[in-house]
Amino acid sequence: MPPVIDKEKCVDCGTCAQICPLDVIRYAKDENGKKHVVVKYPYECWHCRACVKDCPKDAITMRYPLSHMMFAMEIPEEKKN
Amino acid sequence: MEIKIRKDIVKTDYLIIGGGVAGLQSAITAAALGVDVLIAEKADTRRSGSGCGGNDHYMCYIPECHGDDFQKVLSEIGEGMEGGPWQDPAMLKKMMLRTKSIVERWESYGINMKPTGEYRFEGHTMPDRQCYHLKYDGHNQKMCLTKEARKNGAKIMNKVFINDILTNDEGRAVGAIGFSLAEDEPEIIVFQAKAVLVATAQAMRMYPNVNPAFIFNTHSCPAAAGGAAIAYRAGAKLVNIDVPYRHAGVKGFARSGKATWFGVLSDINGDSISPFTDKPDRKRGDAMMDIYPGIFGDRLESAQGPTYMNCTSYTEEDHAYQHQQFQCEGIDSITDYLDQRGIDLHKSMIEFGTYDYSLAQRGIDIDLNAGTNVPGIYAAGICCGNVRGNITSASVWGDIAAESVAEYVKTIPEYDVSKHPLIQQRADFYNELMNRQNGAQWLEANSSLQVIMNDYIGLKVRSEDMMRAGIKYLADLKSYAKKEIGCEDAHQLMRTMELFDLIDLAEAVAITSRNRKESRGMHKRIDYTFTNPLLNNKFQTIRKTPDGEVILEWRNKVK
Structure with a gap:
């Protein structure tokens, strides 16, 4: 799942769910009526990192899916600085 | 419900x-x-x-x-x-x-x-x-x-x-x-x-x-x-x-903000392919990407080879500057990605690509x-x-x-909208979508939309027969989607209604493209290969009347 929420640090304040531009993270009630943040639509994440930046507890990191891999190429040895 | x-x-x-x-x-x-x-x-x-x-x-x-x-x-x-x-x-x-x-x-x-x-x-x-x-x-x-x-x-x-x-x-x-x-x-x-x-x-x-x-x-x-x-x-x-x-930028991890990178567009050997520069230029960047964003796709399709953003000859100050600018531009997920995968821009070039329409x-x-x-x-x-x-x-x-x-x-006076007929029409449709059991997913239809647009109202070459088929298939897709999609929550309902927005626009793209009986820029018609001078300085518009009739018009550019 792209945004990975560290449940040890998370206080379920709902900030990430509120600001996520893609509505990936929802703020949902459990059976006792208590609200929790849930990464409900992970495949719709755009990796903008709004949740990472705005989390007051630094509880969120990004996992970048293999479907989005960048293609990197080392330059030839003789051209290196 | x-x-x-x-x-x-x-x-x-x-x-x-x-x-x-x-x-x-x-x-x-x-x-x-x-x-x-x-x-x-x-x-x-x-x-x-x-x-x-x-x-x-x-x-x-x-x-x-x-x-x-x-x-x-x-x-x-x-x-x-x-x-x-x-x-x-x-x-x-x-x-x-x-x-x-x-x-x-x-x-x-x-x-x-x-x-x-x-x-x-x-x-x-x-x-x-x-x-x-x-x-x-x-x-x-x-x-x-x-x-x-x-x-x-x-x-x-x-x-x-x-x-x-x-x-x-x-x-x-x-x-x-x-x-x-x-x-x-x-x-x-x-x-x-x-x-x-x-x-x-x-x-x-x-x-x-x-x-x-x-x-x-x-x-x-x-x-x-x-x-x-x-x-x-x-x-x-x-x-x-x-x-x-079409826009351009990092290939696999699609992201706008190409100009925040100020390296040199290079081939696989690290040699410049840009007519403008052969060394990084923080002041100007490489404007090649701006005036010809299709270059990446064209070079791949012709097997000339991949095209890279080459930052390897940056100074340390250049690297620090670009890193900071990614944050200003809001594309710091790129640097976060590079850090996580251990890709070092001192040594590695990053392939750029041409994006979708x-x-x-x-x-x-x-x-x-x-x-x-x-x-x-x-x-x-x-x-x-x-x-x-x-x-x-x-x-x-x-x-x-x-x-x-x-x-x-x-x-403008106030106008009471409480009895507007569209309110009930929309409510009825939302209820159908939300109450449909075992319905199709919106994503299935979005996937087909992309296939139809790519294959029949494509970016490479267009023709009357291809677009005629595409328009028919779009209408079919819209009709199936209306009858078959089911939504479980407000989020899925939003994505579904976005899908119908996209289909409406796709139909307009197809109708206007079919009506432009010439080739111009990236609109390439195999059946009308010339550029019609009579259409220079003209824009094509499309609108719908309240009865649903589609009106196509040409207007002059406003100078």
Whole structure:
């Protein structure tokens, strides 16, 4: 799942769910009526990192899916600085 | 279940659809002019839209920096990234003359327009040309604009998706209908307004992207899905949607913001392929990407080879600078990705790619007052089809729309929308979608939409027979989707209605492309291979009458 929420640090304040531009993270009630943040639509994440930046507890990191891999190429040895 | 309809109609003079840069700027200005204004935003204005994470370039004309020769300014801009034939010269002129004022206002809102203490211009520039892109730090721009809008008295409703503009018998805008996404269960909300601004973003997700299996890996925020269709269904003209534009940037991890990279476009051996530069140029960047974003795709398809952004000869200071600029531009997920995978830009080049067609700056036809052909409907930003300029355009036309609306609303009486027939029609359809058991997923239909657009209304070559087939298949897809999609919550209902927006726009793209019986730019017809001089300086528009009849027209460029 792209945004990975560290449940040890998370206080379920709902900030990430509120600001996520893609509505990936929802703020949902459990059976006792208590609200929790849930990464409900992970495949719709755009990796903008709004949740990472705005989390007051630094509880969120990004996992970048293999479907989005960048293609990197080392330059030839003789051209290196 | 029966979806709730909020009992009280939300009343405002000026309803803004979309709280991106255009919507917020319009709200700030309108509220300052004493207009009762409300933004409906499907996410949260602090972090939504194309400028969600930031920006680092703002194209502007500041006479004390650029000199008094305004014609030269227009001519140089006309040949760069924001140039090209698909804009009205009169719009570009009016836009540029307002940019200095916006820059000064943004500074006053708390956006750092002078990170070095003075105006500095960088990037998007060919050799021997002036730079017009102000290098600023926009990482907090959406927060600052939101705060300013609220300070001026604008109201903001976040987590509200607007689906349609309501028009009355005279054909003028009188409100809108949408629903709340705040809870899993949607709640329909009806708006009554004298004027409406469509300030949504470009249509993403209409054509397949770098990895077609992952529909949200797009270069601009994929939340944007066909908002221009809202204006189109209400009778507004769309313009230039038959002439594709493609953006470029990092290949696998699609992301706009290519000009924040100032390395050299290179081949696999690290040798420059750019006519403009063979060494990194922080001041100008490599403008090759701006004037020929198709280069990456063309080189791959012809097997000339992959094309890389080569930063390996940067100084340490250059690396640190670019790293910091990624944050200003809001594309720091790129650096986070590189860090996580241990890719070092000192040693490795990153492949760039040409992206899908995305209706960026192809869309609603606006006039010099940001109005459309439908009274009460205004538009601003990247969903407009006859202006270019990205964030500059969004802020300027949002500002101009606010001034126009401030005058317009004084002349317009209240119109009671409570019995508007579209409200029940939409409610019935939402109920069908939400109550359908074992229905199709919206994603299935979006996938087919991309196949149809790619194969039949494609970017490589087009023909009458191909587009005729595509139009038929789009109609079939729309009909199946209406009868078969099921939604489990408000989120899926939003994605489904975005899908129908995309299909409406896709049909308009197909119809106008079929009607352009010539080849021009990226519109390549195998059955009309010539460029028709009679269509020089003309734009094609499409609109729908209240009876659903499609009207195609050609108009002259506004000089």
